[in-house]
Amino acid sequence: MKRASIFVTLFMLSLASLQAQLDRISVSGNSFVDPSGKEIVFRGYSSSDPDKLESQGDWNQEYFEEMKRWGANLVRFPIHPTAWNKRGKEAYLKLLDDGIKWAGDQGMYVIIDWHSIGNLRTEMYQDDMYNTTQKETFDFWRTIGAKYGKNPVVAFYELYNEPTTYNGQLGTSSWAQWKELNTEMIGIVRANGGEGIPLVAGFNWAYNLTPVKDDPIEAEGIAYVSHPYPQKRNKPWEDQWTKDWGFVKEKHPLILTEIGFCGPEDPGAHVPVISDESYGDAITNYSDERNISYVVWVFDRQWAPRLFEDEQYTPSRHGRYFKKKLNSYKY
Numbered sequence: 001m002k003r004a005s006i007f008v009t010l011f012m013l014s015l016a017s018l019q020a021q022l023d024r025i026s027v028s029g030n031s032f033v034d035p036s037g038k039e040i041v042f043r044g045y046s047s048s049d050p051d052k053l054e055s056q057g058d059w060n061q062e063y064f065e066e067m068k069r070w071g072a073n074l075v076r077f078p079i080h081p082t083a084w085n086k087r088g089k090e091a092y093l094k095l096l097d098d099g100i101k102w103a104g105d106q107g108m109y110v111i112i113d114w115h116s117i118g119n120l121r122t123e124m125y126q127d128d129m130y131n132t133t134q135k136e137t138f139d140f141w142r143t144i145g146a147k148y149g150k151n152p153v154v155a156f157y158e159l160y161n162e163p164t165t166y167n168g169q170l171g172t173s174s175w176a177q178w179k180e181l182n183t184e185m186i187g188i189v190r191a192n193g194g195e196g197i198p199l200v201a202g203f204n205w206a207y208n209l210t211p212v213k214d215d216p217i218e219a220e221g222i223a224y225v226s227h228p229y230p231q232k233r234n235k236p237w238e239d240q241w242t243k244d245w246g247f248v249k250e251k252h253p254l255i256l257t258e259i260g261f262c263g264p265e266d267p268g269a270h271v272p273v274i275s276d277e278s279y280g281d282a283i284t285n286y287s288d289e290r291n292i293s294y295v296v297w298v299f300d301r302q303w304a305p306r307l308f309e310d311e312q313y314t315p316s317r318h319g320r321y322f323k324k325k326l327n328s329y330k331y
Contacts, residue, residue, distance in 0.1 A: 032155075041292075042293035042295070046076040051079075059098065074155075074293070080129055081137075121177050144194065145190065145193050145194030148196075157198050159185045163202070163203050164203060178203070197222060201224075201257075209245040224248050225257050228245065230283075232244075238286055249291075256283070259294050261305060262306075296326075
């Protein structure tokens, strides 16, 4: 066999074995840990919806290799209910099969995210693209638990992306009612074999976790989520972050599954993401000082704040900041 062929064969074997070597991540105290008890802090990127990426020819191994080159050890898959329905369950699961394999081949873990925005209790949503039902949501997590529950690459189940009543326009929901729905989803995914870590978001578009202080979810092995975009609070952010969600890390694991910024002149700029690099410094320093994991939105050239600008993965302003930052960590 020629030397080049031997090299290629060994390289492919090493990639194939990398996924198999990923350990099951679990919860210990307020941390994510590997089987040896070593704390693992995640930093990564959210893809755009796999259905979107596949339809434009971008759901492929190269996409995941690029995320790895940008310093990620975690990738989040946001699955819109309407995309799940349009493509159909079996066809969508094939997308996830491929994405999970490509992520694992790069040594990256996966969050599967049910990407709806609105009030799951009243089944009213901010836009038609987020429409779902409680039954469909429960069935989604039954499917995910049964299909990927034993796969250690699928480390997290983000049960519901961004809960909000939209200032009452989508009806009402108390923390007790939201807690009951999450407890139901946790039970369903686990009863169907899900060994990953359920992630629970708070109200105000997954920003506010203050009810957790006095009334946490009564389930072991879970973690909490916040999406602390820059315009959620005014500068200086840090004290407010601690009051709104940062305190959770004192007792429970915490992961920021969406952070990011763009300038007012950038494509797609909108509230609450408009800011600059000072936000990047603040949120990453705050997280690093407390070993809080985070995921940057969004590894796409169209959705905002976009991390790259073209098919060559040329970083945007936002992308330049986080590519440099994530590549500075020593895992």
